[in-house]
Amino acid sequence: MKIALIGYGKMGHAIEEIALERGHEIVLKVGIENIEENTIENIQKADVAIEFTGPEVAFDNVIKCLDAGVPVVSGSTGWLQRFEEATVYCNKKNGALLYASNFSVGVNIFFAINKKLAELMAPHTEYDVSVTEIHHTQKKDAPSGTAITLAEGILHSIKQKKKWVNEVSRNREELQIISERIDPAPGTHIITYSSEIDDIEIKHTAHNRKGFATGAVLAAEFLPGKKGIYSMSDVLGL
Structure with a gap:
C-alpha cells in the first residue's frame, strides 16, 4: 500500500517506521521544511493519506485529501469544531475519512x-x-x-x-x-x-508513541475502498 504522510514530526516518523515494517511504501512525506509539496497531485500518488499536523491546518489538509480522491486518516486534535463540516464535505465528495483522537x-x-x-x-x-x-x-x-x-x-x-x-x-x-x-x-x-x-x-x-503509530497504520490499512466516516471502533470492532 502506498501512503502519504501529511505531517512529518515525531508521530510522522513513528508511523513511517511501523508502515515500513508492515511492508508499505511511503510515497509522500510533508513536513514544515517542504510544505510546498503538499499538493493534490502528490497526494494522488498514494492509496491512503495519514494526517498528523496541527489544529490550524488539519481541516484544510483533510479537505485537500478528499479533493484528491484519497481516503484520509486524521489524528490531529484541536480542530473538531469543523468536523461536521468535514463530514458533510466527505459525503459530498463520496470520500472516506477516519478520525480518532487516539489511535492506540x-x-x-x-x-x-x-x-x-x-x-x-x-x-x-x-x-x-x-x-x-x-x-x-x-x-x-x-x-x-x-x-x-x-x-x-x-x-x-x-x-x-x-x-x-x-x-x-x-x-x-x-x-x-x-x-x-x-x-x-x-x-x-x-x-x-x-x-x-x-x-x-x-x-x-502510554510508554511511547509506538501504540499510536501502530493504530494509525491499522486504520490506514482498513480505510481504502470504503466510503463515509469511520472511527477506531470500526477498525477494532468495538
Missing part, C-alpha cells in the same frame, strides 16, 4: 471501559467524577483530544454533569478535566470517581 489499541479499549464504568456509576450520585490528563510540554492543545473523548463518554451516562471544563471546578454540574504538562510523558489519562467512602479509578499510561 489500548486507549480505544480504555474508551470502551470508560463508557461502561460511566453506565454502572450513573445511579450512584454520591460519587463525583473527574478526568486528569498528563502530556509532554510540546503538546499544543489542552485538554487532549483523548481526554475530551473520555469526557464525552462520561457525559453520555452521567446526566448530572452538563458539560466539561478544563479547570478545577466545585460545580457538581461541571465535569472537570485537569491538564498537566510534564516531560517526557507521552500520555496518561485517569478517570476518578470519588465519594466520602471510597474512590474508584481507571488509568491508561
Whole structure:
C-alpha cells in the first residue's frame, strides 16, 4: 500500500517506521521544511493519506485529501469544531475519512471501559467524577483530544454533569478535566470517581508513541475502498 504522510514530526516518523515494517511504501512525506509539496497531485500518488499536523491546518489538509480522491486518516486534535463540516464535505465528495483522537489499541479499549464504568456509576450520585490528563510540554492543545473523548463518554451516562471544563471546578454540574504538562510523558489519562467512602479509578499510561503509530497504520490499512466516516471502533470492532 502506498501512503502519504501529511505531517512529518515525531508521530510522522513513528508511523513511517511501523508502515515500513508492515511492508508499505511511503510515497509522500510533508513536513514544515517542504510544505510546498503538499499538493493534490502528490497526494494522488498514494492509496491512503495519514494526517498528523496541527489544529490550524488539519481541516484544510483533510479537505485537500478528499479533493484528491484519497481516503484520509486524521489524528490531529484541536480542530473538531469543523468536523461536521468535514463530514458533510466527505459525503459530498463520496470520500472516506477516519478520525480518532487516539489511535492506540489500548486507549480505544480504555474508551470502551470508560463508557461502561460511566453506565454502572450513573445511579450512584454520591460519587463525583473527574478526568486528569498528563502530556509532554510540546503538546499544543489542552485538554487532549483523548481526554475530551473520555469526557464525552462520561457525559453520555452521567446526566448530572452538563458539560466539561478544563479547570478545577466545585460545580457538581461541571465535569472537570485537569491538564498537566510534564516531560517526557507521552500520555496518561485517569478517570476518578470519588465519594466520602471510597474512590474508584481507571488509568491508561502510554510508554511511547509506538501504540499510536501502530493504530494509525491499522486504520490506514482498513480505510481504502470504503466510503463515509469511520472511527477506531470500526477498525477494532468495538
